Amino acid sequence: MSPPRLAVEEVSLAFSGLLALDEVCFTVEPGTVHAVIGPNGAGKSSLLNTLCGIYPVTGGRILLDEHEVTRLRTDRIAALGVGRTFQNIVVSPQESVLDNLMVGRHRLTSAGLVATALWLGRREQRRHEERVREIAHFVGLSARLDSTAGLLAYGDLKRLEFARALCLEPRLLILDEPVAGLNAAESWELGQLVLTARKALDLTVVFVEHDMGVVMSIADRITVLDFGRVVAEGLPAEVRRDPIVVSAYLGAPDRPEATPQAERTPQ
Amino acid sequence: MSDATATAAVAPRAVARRLPGALLLAAAVVVLLALPLYLEAFWLRIGLFSMATAVGALGLTILFGAAGQLSLGHAFFVAVGTYGYAFLSGGDTGHVKGLGLPPIVAAVLATLLAGVCGLLFSPVAGRLRGIYLGIASLGLVFLGHHLLLNLRPVTGGYDGRSVTPFSLGGFLFSDSSDLAVLGVPFGAVESLWYLFLAVTAVATLVARNVLRGRPGRAFRLMRDNEVGAAAMGVRVQRAKASAFVLSSMYAGVAGVLTALAFQRAVPDYFDLGLSIDFLAMIILGGLGSTSGAIVGATFVVALPIVLSRYADALPLVVGPGQDGLDASIAAQFVYGALVVVVMLTQPGGLRAMVHTLRQRRRPPYARRTP
Numbered sequence: 001m002s003p004p005r006l007a008v009e010e011v012s013l014a015f016s017g018l019l020a021l022d023e024v025c026f027t028v029e030p031g032t033v034h035a036v037i038g039p040n041g042a043g044k045s046s047l048l049n050t051l052c053g054i055y056p057v058t059g060g061r062i063l064l065d066e067h068e069v070t071r072l073r074t075d076r077i078a079a080l081g082v083g084r085t086f087q088n089i090v091v092s093p094q095e096s097v098l099d100n101l102m103v104g105r106h107r108l109t110s111a112g113l114v115a116t117a118l119w120l121g122r123r124e125q126r127r128h129e130e131r132v133r134e135i136a137h138f139v140g141l142s143a144r145l146d147s148t149a150g151l152l153a154y155g156d157l158k159r160l161e162f163a164r165a166l167c168l169e170p171r172l173l174i175l176d177e178p179v180a181g182l183n184a185a186e187s188w189e190l191g192q193l194v195l196t197a198r199k200a201l202d203l204t205v206v207f208v209e210h211d212m213g214v215v216m217s218i219a220d221r222i223t224v225l226d227f228g229r230v231v232a233e234g235l236p237a238e239v240r241r242d243p244i245v246v247s248a249y250l251g252a253p254d255r256p257e258a259t260p261q262a263e264r265t266p267q
Numbered sequence: 268m269s270d271a272t273a274t275a276a277v278a279p280r281a282v283a284r285r286l287p288g289a290l291l292l293a294a295a296v297v298v299l300l301a302l303p304l305y306l307e308a309f310w311l312r313i314g315l316f317s318m319a320t321a322v323g324a325l326g327l328t329i330l331f332g333a334a335g336q337l338s339l340g341h342a343f344f345v346a347v348g349t350y351g352y353a354f355l356s357g358g359d360t361g362h363v364k365g366l367g368l369p370p371i372v373a374a375v376l377a378t379l380l381a382g383v384c385g386l387l388f389s390p391v392a393g394r395l396r397g398i399y400l401g402i403a404s405l406g407l408v409f410l411g412h413h414l415l416l417n418l419r420p421v422t423g424g425y426d427g428r429s430v431t432p433f434s435l436g437g438f439l440f441s442d443s444s445d446l447a448v449l450g451v452p453f454g455a456v457e458s459l460w461y462l463f464l465a466v467t468a469v470a471t472l473v474a475r476n477v478l479r480g481r482p483g484r485a486f487r488l489m490r491d492n493e494v495g496a497a498a499m500g501v502r503v504q505r506a507k508a509s510a511f512v513l514s515s516m517y518a519g520v521a522g523v524l525t526a527l528a529f530q531r532a533v534p535d536y537f538d539l540g541l542s543i544d545f546l547a548m549i550i551l552g553g554l555g556s557t558s559g560a561i562v563g564a565t566f567v568v569a570l571p572i573v574l575s576r577y578a579d580a581l582p583l584v585v586g587p588g589q590d591g592l593d594a595s596i597a598a599q600f601v602y603g604a605l606v607v608v609v610m611l612t613q614p615g616g617l618r619a620m621v622h623t624l625r626q627r628r629r630p631p632y633a634r635r636t637p
Contacts, residue, residue: 052498054494054497054498073497073502074494074497074498075497075498075499075500075501075502075503078497078498078499078500079500083498084498086495086498090491090492090494090495090498091488091491091495092484092487092488092490092491093491094487094615095484095487099484099487100488102481102484103484103485103488103496103499103501104499105481106481106484106485106499106500106501107499107500109481111480111481111482112481112482113477113482113509113513116476116477116480116481116482116483117473117476117477118476119476121476121480121481124481125480125481164499168499168500
């Protein structure tokens with residue numbers, strides 16, 4: 001299946017008076033890697049959470065190809081082939097790495113309570129385990145499959161989350177700060193993994209990241225958020241030179257587009 | 268090395284690793300099957316109560332241990348199983364009514380009835396989380412107790428009602444059967460032992476399948492992070508509701524077994540204390556572990572009975588009715604203290620303790636590798 005196009009149309013998100021996203025618009029073309037950057041509190045994670053249906057939007061539409069996913073439940077969106085990772089690592093710490101990865105197969109498997117109770121889920125489980133081992137091999141976790149997830153090194157945990165998102169066999173991959181906290185070599189490696197996965201698995205990728213080295217080297221396009229609004233968008237080389245972006249990051253005294261208006265009440 | 272040769276090289280080692288466990292299991296099965304021939308009824312009866320309770324604990328360990336949903340209403344569903352069986356299988360005696368169904372039908376229906384009660388409560392169970400569900404389910408125990416006392420035609424009120432002995436295909440699981448095996452008379456306790464053993468074994472296997480399979484994995488991620496589970500495609504509300512229904516069916520089975528073991532249903536057994544006992548069992552054994560639930564249940568059930576039996580020989584403890592520290596109270600002190608110790612030192616319970624010991628015996632880097 002070809003990778004999907006993601007269209008974010010005038011999406012707004014308000015938390016009782018605090019406007020986290022203000023009519024955000026951008027399009028992610030099929031098969032591209034799209035970065036969302038911005039200073040802390042700009043609304044990047046909120047944006048990813050609206051894409052997954054975790055935060056219900058207060059206005060606007062989100063389209064995955066021709067499907068409107070704006071008001072779908074999180075698990076429905078996942079079922080459409082949207083896999084994601086989280087900024088603060090979300091795994092079951094007492095479970096093995098293999099079990100954690102197998103959760104990613106949830107939407108692709110069907111054994112319910114009754115079937116599982118009656119020994120009927122085994123074959124399905126074995127078949128999917130094979131694929132999970134392949135994915136673990138791809139991210140370099142093969143030797144860790146039987147380890148307890150909570151005992152993994154931080155870098156391995158980051159890769160575990162990435163691998164679990166891939167286990168969903170996503171069409172759209174959403175990564176929330178995939179290399180945060182990793183050293184330069186690990187960051188570069190994970191960045192390359194994202195590119196390889198995009199190509200091998202036909203993915204569209206949206207990611208939020210502060211590591212500008214990784215952003216500039218793997219993103220096809222970049223959207224810059226500040227105070228919940230899009231302040232710039234373009235190719236990495238364009239964005240890097242944009243005075244608005246520089247001022248948003250460095251805090252220059254005159255900020256032509258991004259006046260703080262976060263306390264406005266929503267319409 | 269290719270994948271195939273790697274697997275071939277690992278396989279004999281895997282067998283060697285599983286062999287001691289398999290032998291141990293086989294030995295345990297043989298011992299369990301032979302016990303009624305050697306033990307006196309006192310010990311067998313402890314076994315019956317333990318198995319009945321263990322099934323209930325298995326249900327709670329799926330709900331709380333795996334899915335992270337606390338229920339203090341477990342005693343209510345056990346009561347539904349007990350009284351459901353007593354009412355469905357019992358006959359009319361005086362003002363206490365019954366439907367007089369065959370015991371096996373009554374047992375199955377009583378289990379389903381507990382499941383239906385769980386289903387009725389599942390809109391609540393699906394929307395609440397962890398400790399909040401615990402508080403909400405607390406009400407069930409009080410409601411249940413009130414019904415047990417006042418729904419006299421079904422429950423027999425304060426005095427309770429008697430329970431029809433189990434029978435299957437003409438064989439009666441009671442003392443009136445004159446069967447003898449190897450010179451041992453097979454009364455209610457001996458024959459029920461095998462029935463309970465079979466039910467407990469099936470309940471354990473089903474729980475293991477569920478916990479190790481797709482639903483169990485979804486439950487555990489949901490317990491650790493609801494949003495994360497939803498992002499993996501887990502329908503959180505439905506998963507919570509189904510964990511609750513499954514656990515209430517386990518409680519229903521436990522209730523039926525309890526009825527058969529006691530041969531009487533009395534309301535005071537099904538109070539909040541029972542719910543809390545279940546909680547203590549699964550915490551002692553290790554949350555989310557089937558073997559832990561069984562060991563925990565055996566411990567919590569057997570301790571007060573054994574203590575009161577040997578009250579004369581033990582310091583501080585006295586038998587029922589005497590002046591001093593009652594054995595059942597002493598047992599509560601013991602396992603109350605144990606719960607605290609386990610939570611402080613070994614939050615994974617007995618299972619984790621065994622696991623750690625096993626890992627220590629093996630050289631650190633020769634552990635399981637794929």
